[in-house]
Amino acid sequence: MECIFTNTEWFLNWGRKSSIWYLLFASACCGIELMQTGGPRTDVDRFGAVPRATPRQSDLLIVAGTITYKMAERVRLLYEQMAEPRYVIAMGSCANCGGLFQGSYSVVKGVDKIIPVDLYIPGCAPRPEALADALIKLQERMMKEKYLRTVGASA
């Protein structure tokens, strides 16, 4: 029984990690690096990561850039509109902790104040290689998940 569970979970996780669809969403200059990551040089499409234009079809929210208080509500709503299981990558210093604009009156001091974050990428802005590395780290994390017993438990 355990063997069947584990193998099924491996198969489901393999399917999920090979099709991490990320939301087409960028709020500042990290978005340019995000675009580069989708481009031919880094090409995250080879990991099955393609941008989707709607949160309904996305598994991953890459918070690429500064989040202002005004934008925070939108980010939160976008996150809520994504279907589970959903993941969040905070890309760059601004999304991690407010970064350069930490002292500003209008900037959220880290996107983890409004949504749960799975991975943080340091850098200002992180290179496309760093984002690709984060995607691979996320894939590794997905493969370790006991999907049937935790993530999909309320099916």
Add this chain to the structure above:
Amino acid sequence: MSEFEFGFVSVLVFLSLAFLFVFGVLVAGRFVRPRRPSREKASVYECGERPIGKAWFNFNPRFYIIALVFLIFDVEIAFTFPVATVFSAWVKAGKAALVYSELALFVGILLVGLAYVWRKGDLDWLKKLDHDA
């Protein structure tokens, strides 16, 4: 069983397999995926913006009528300019009256249309509903 009938059986097998595959995958997904509906998830996707009111309401079509009338006369201009460039050539050929009358007829038909639109009050920006009149 003839050869034709056997060929059809294989098509039938493929068709039913394709049919079963679609339903099988959808049913399997129903059991595997988490189902956590929420009010936010059910809300309309407007790029993160919260929708205001309902999408199903009446809105003023005055832009539509004006744009339609504009489009007709825009096309009229587009048809008239080429005639203007070759008009002198037609005059030299001695067909001035013919070409002029053709163009006048074309513009005249559209002018009748303009008069009709004007008479119907479709050029008025502020409109009254029929039952107000």
